[in-house]
Amino acid sequence: MTDLKTGIVVNLLAGYYDVQLGAQVVRTRARGVFRKRGQKPRVGDRVEVQLDEHGTNYLVGVKPRTNLIGRPAVANVSSILLVISAVEPDYTRAFLDRYLVYFAWQGVPVTIYLSKSELTSADRLAEIKDDLQYYHSIGYPCFTSRDTLKQALPDLIKPQAVWTLAGQSGAGKSTLLNYLQSQAQQETAPISMSLNRGRHTTRQVSLFALGAGFLADTPGFSALDLTPIKVKELANYFVEFAAARPNCKFRGCQHLSEPGCAVKQALQAGDIAQWRYDDYLTLRQEITEQGGPEYLKK
Ligand SMILES: Nc1nc2c(ncn2[C@@H]2O[C@H](COP(=O)(O)OP(=O)(O)OP(=O)(O)O)[C@@H](O)[C@H]2O)c(=O)[nH]1
Numbered sequence: 001m002t003d004l005k006t007g008i009v010v011n012l013l014a015g016y017y018d019v020q021l022g023a024q025v026v027r028t029r030a031r032g033v034f035r036k037r038g039q040k041p042r043v044g045d046r047v048e049v050q051l052d053e054h055g056t057n058y059l060v061g062v063k064p065r066t067n068l069i070g071r072p073a074v075a076n077v078s079s080i081l082l083v084i085s086a087v088e089p090d091y092t093r094a095f096l097d098r099y100l101v102y103f104a105w106q107g108v109p110v111t112i113y114l115s116k117s118e119l120t121s122a123d124r125l126a127e128i129k130d131d132l133q134y135y136h137s138i139g140y141p142c143f144t145s146r147d148t149l150k151q152a153l154p155d156l157i158k159p160q161a162v163w164t165l166a167g168q169s170g171a172g173k174s175t176l177l178n179y180l181q182s183q184a185q186q187e188t189a190p191i192s193m194s195l196n197r198g199r200h201t202t203r204q205v206s207l208f209a210l211g212a213g214f215l216a217d218t219p220g221f222s223a224l225d226l227t228p229i230k231v232k233e234l235a236n237y238f239v240e241f242a243a244a245r246p247n248c249k250f251r252g253c254q255h256l257s258e259p260g261c262a263v264k265q266a267l268q269a270g271d272i273a274q275w276r277y278d279d280y281l282t283l284r285q286e287i288t289e290q291g292g293p294e295y296l297k298k
Pocket residue numbers: 115116117118119167168169170171172173174175176187188189190191194199200201202203218219220
């Protein structure tokens with residue numbers, strides 16, 4: 001009997017699992033018992049590895065997960081690093097709010113990074129930065145300089161934490177990862193190419209060591225299905241609404257046209273941004289309509 005070691009799955013490839021054990025990465029195979037139980041280890045899973053007498057490493061156990069997010073999935077996501085580009089694809093508030101609602105629903109904190117800021121006009125950049133100031137003020141740290149992010153991020157990543165890149169195809173997730181972690185050599189491609197091919201340049205999930213934990217590259221979770229969210233709970237995931245909500249007159253206030261609504265008051269006072277409220281209404285409608293938006297039905 002050899003001893004068990006605990007590590008984290010950093011890569012999946014055709015039946016093999018690469019596991020970070022201390023400073024080294026070992027290639028392991030899963031015991032058949034997993035398949036029988038219908039259990040599939042994922043990148044980010046904390047696992048037990050056993051070296052058998054023939055020198056083969058076996059993955060013999062998966063520890064309980066805190067979450068499992070996206071497709072392909074990442075397990076135990078502790079924070080999201082959301083990459084939003086100023087252009088190509090163009091910055092939109094609606095898109096940003098979709099992501100923020102989704103991850104708030106999943107209970108995972110988000111840090112925002114604006115890419116390609118040098119490709120837009122000074123006026124447009126100022127508008128986007130005003131928005132980011134707002135997001136920052138409601139609790140989402142925002143970075144617009146990759147140098148500043150590179151300085152700050154390693155200290156933000158707690159031991160063993162799994163930070164995960166999210167954002168649209170072509171936003172610049174892999175480009176950012178390659179900059180933050182020089183050992184990562186992830187493929188990147190101009191947006192026109194990735195869109196023409198109708199798929200992401202990055203197609204797998206992989207973890208890269210960063211700070212005391214990891215940063216995962218992903219295809220970005222761009223087809224987010226919000227329809228499983230209960231419509232009555234949606235306002236909870238607009239974090240600044242949730243803060244005003246205890247002051248609404250009615251419990252369970254949906255902030256539509258109820259009297260004594262503190263969210264509507266904050267909106268009128270300019271403390272809640274109008275676009276956030278409009279996006280709340282749009283997402284409410286999407287959730288109540290069957291099936292969600294067209295692009296999820298493909
Ligand atoms: N000028 C400029 N180009 C950038 C920046 N970030 C990314 N790019 C370019 O944008 C294109 C797409 O970048 P990727 O890093 O491949 O995008 P991605 O988010 O990983 O895309 P997927 O893997 O398809 O999800 C590449 O041509 C990059 O060189 C940036 O900050 N400035």
